[in-house]
Every structure is written in C-alpha cells, then in structure tokens.
Amino acid sequence: MTLTETGTATTLLEATGLHRSFHLPRRALLRPPPIRHAVRAVSLSLTEGTRLGIVGESGSGKSTLLRLLLALDRPDSGTVRYRGRPVTGRELTWFRREVQVVLQDPLNSLDPRSIVRDSIAEPLECLRIPGDHDARVAELLIAVGLEPDAAQRYPHEFSGGQRQRIAIARALAPRPRVLVADEPFSALDATVRGQIIEVVRDLVSRFGLSLILVSHDIGVVQQLCDELLVLKDGAVVEQGPTESVLTTPQHPYTRALLDAVPALPPVGGR
Template identity: 45%
Template sequence: MSAPEAPLLDVRGLTKTFVGRNGRTVHAVSDVSFSVRRGTTVGLVGESGSGKTTAGRSVLRLIEPSGGKAVFDGVDLFSLSEREMKAYRKRLQIIFQDPFSSLNPRMRIDAILSEALDAADFARGAARRERIAELLAIVGLSPDHARRFPHEFSGGQRQRIGIARALAVEPEFIVADEPVSALDVSVQAQVLNLLGDLQKRFSLSILFIAHDLSVVEYLCDDVVVMYLGRVMESGPSRKVYANPRHPYTRALLATAPVPDPTRRKARVPLMGDIPSPINPPSGCVFRTRCPMAIEACAQAIPPVEDLGGNHHVACIRHAELA
C-alpha cells in the first residue's frame, strides 16, 4: 500500500497569547492541532470567544503566532521571514466575515480586484480587464458591476466580491472567516453553494470558520470543535455528527437548527457564559459549563485520545458518550 498523501496544511501546537496594557496575558489559542487535506474543507467551529478567528489568522500570519508549527506544502510558515512569507501570500488567501468593512468604500470594484491582481504581478490593460470580468462572472456577478462602489451592492453581493478578490491570485488554500454569519439566512445558502462549487471547480483547500455546526455539516469534510482556545473534538464530519464524544460538541449540535421537524435531538444543557481567556479554568476549560464535569476534570488538561478513523476527543469521560 502506498503511504497516505501528506496534508496541504498541518498545524501542530499552535499557541497565541496577547499581553494587555495592564500586563495581563490573554490565552487566545492554546496547543491547537489540525490538518487540511488537499482539495477538502475543514470546519473550525465554536462559540464566539473560542479562538477560531485568532487560529485562522495566525496560520496565515496576519497575526503572529506565539508558538507551534504550520507546515504548508512541506514548509513551516512560522519559520519564514517576512520577505519569505510574502512569496506564499499568493497561495494563501482569506475571505473576511464582514463583506462591507473588508472592502474599501472609496474604491470601485475593478480597482479593488486590480489591487489584488497587483500582488500577482498580473498584466495590465485589456488582459487585466478580461480577468476582472472573469472573476466577477465566476462568483455570479455581471462584468458591468466592475464600475460600481461597494455600497451599491447587497450584503451577499459584497461577499461574492470578497470571494472574487480571494480567488484573484489563484490560491491553493483559503481561510473563510465566518463568511456567511453577517448575511440573511436565504442569502447564506446561496453563498455556501457558491463556496462549495468553487472548492470543487478549483480544487481549493478551505479552512471554514463558523459558530453554526449545521453550516459546517453542509459544507465540510472534517470538523474541529474549539472552546476557549483549545480543541475539544475533531474528525471526519460524518463521524463527529453521527457520534459526538465530547459534551461541548453535543451541546452545540443540540442548539443547531434542524430543518426536519420530525427529527428530535437530545438536549444537553449549556450553562452560563464562556469564561475569560485571561483566567481560564484549570484542567478541562469546558468543565465550568459541562453537565458531566467531576472533580477530576479540574485536576489536569485532558489528553487528546484517538478513537480511530482520525476521530479525536479531549474528555476523560468520553467513553460514557459512546
């Protein structure tokens, strides 16, 4: 048998801390590991404040990580100098959450896309105009839209422009940072379908950040569940959704909307608010809200256990959820 293909992106032990003006340390991301296979979409999911966006931006070094590795196509991105990292920017792109604030309101759409093409040293003149028209068509917009300003578009259309900008340099890997959370539900489906089509069409590898597990189930091959900067559970989407082995994953699934009213879900109480990353709980960071927490949960950080089939969980009581 041939050895399995190495993932396009392999993140190990990613850590990011911030130090505030008062000297307090914020533990935003702690020892996070996951991988993204070529041509697949991985969902990074959790509540607001769980560290998802920080993790995604740290991988791209839009935020400088505090520790760990991010091996992209055999090269550790965290070991590169700023000049060396610049050469990788064409291969790594991001789609931002807010489609309005991520676009310069004073620039027309052709100028916004042209700015992205500058990074790829793309030819000017007729060739560039044709490329801009092509990018707009790819995301379902008209070439005539190139001369408009961002405020002349709906939220869904603006997000399509953000997607076109990310595709301009023909990347291999994209971080999609909650790209549909600011959109109406009806528009969300359209943008999700577009992302799914583009992923297949261009064999993209995508890290899809979201707080809604139902969205991740629809789009993603694998899922990584984060809470307060740590990974609680990860694995193929079908395995995690069919048999979640962490109480937090079960709580998120219980609150996710289900379109079929005949399907009943076991409710798992999720009490209180997510703690502050300045002073995270000892042991398992989820224990203060976990209905299954026992005294041992406070004693040590639970090890990540391999359940087989690339399904991993960090919970000392996971066997009781089998």
C-alpha cells in the same frame, strides 16, 4: 484529494503546537496583568482537497487561530508550515498567492472609494501576477454570479450578499489553492446566506480548492466541510470527519453546540 507517489495525500497547511496569549489590561496596580490564552496547543493539518470546518462558540479562539494560520499574527510558540516550508520572510508572497481569505464583513476587504474592478485586481497587482487583469476581473465576476459591468461600480451600490460575492471574487483572483473563510455567511440574512453557501460550495469544487471554514454555526459547517475541528477555550476538544463527529460527538461541548442548532438540514442539503 491529490495523492503523491507514495500514495499519501499532499499536506498543505500544517500547524503544530500553536499557542497565542494576550495580556489583558491590568486590574490592580500590584498584580500582574491577567493573561488570556486564546489558542492553546492547537495542531492541525489540511490535506489537499479537504474542506475543514473550525467551530466553537464566540470567544473560543477561532479568529485568533486563523490569523496564526494565515501568518497575520505570530504564535508565542508552535509552527505553521505550508507545503512543508515555514511561513515567514521570503516565503510570504508565495504563501499569499496560494492561501487567500474571505472575512465576515466584505466591506473590510473592499475599499469604498475604489470601483469593484480595482478591489478585485488589487491582489493581482500586489502579488505582481502578470496577465490581462481586466479580463480576469470579468471572468471572476461571472464565476461568482455577477455581471461583468459590476466592475465599474462602487461597493455601496451592492447588497450585502453581492458584496460578499465580490469579496470572494477578490480572494480567488490570484488562483489560490486554499480558501480560508472567517464567518463568511454570518452577517447575511437567511435566504442570501443559502445562496452564498452555494457559491462557495460550487467554486471550491469547480477550482479544486481546499477550504478552511470558521463558523460558530455547526449547521453551516455540516453543509460544506468533510472534516471538523471543535475549539473550546482555545483548545481542540474534538477533531475528525464531519459525519462521525456530528453523529457520535465524543465531547459534551460538541453535543451542546449541536443542541444549539434548531434543525440540521440533511448533509448536502440547502
């Protein structure tokens, strides 16, 4: 955690009072269409060096909240600030350099017709980041545990776990300060999942990144995150240091999520 001169930790992302609702298809001609409140009055703050886990069952609003935090979607009300500045307009390019995302399915961020080199270098080109992009791609491939010659191959030549490593390399390319990940391990089988969790843990600590990790699996969050936020029906029901939330959950919903995990590995375990 980086401390400012006043001794307080630097706040990176800060969300205040976020709301996002969706109109669902009209069920009856004369009735207004039903509204789904996907995110309700969510406030959070990510200080530098923190690894924040967002958990909740499917449909609890996790992905919608991430899209708002990433400025990929606009809230009905509420604000998102990064380093104190609203994330809109001219600030967006700067924000995209600083905050990068990894999704559940790596194929969503890798173009099947492009060689890996081009997929990893794309954010560097889009964000007009100068430097030797080939060298940067090689360095990133090594950082995620792949051979540099992977650069010349296509996504379909790799396994699911290797593709997620490539997607992580792409996210890290612009040297972000914050990594945001939406269920990055849930499409992987158990053994590979453990390896990719280790890759993320290692890179986050090696590059001093802050992390926002979304998962329906509280066990995964326990292994990687020091703070935890529990979402239910779009609202925050619990928030605090991971250990205290998990050892003394205050809300019955958090207890139910914990009960759904068969056997929790020890903190810091595999």
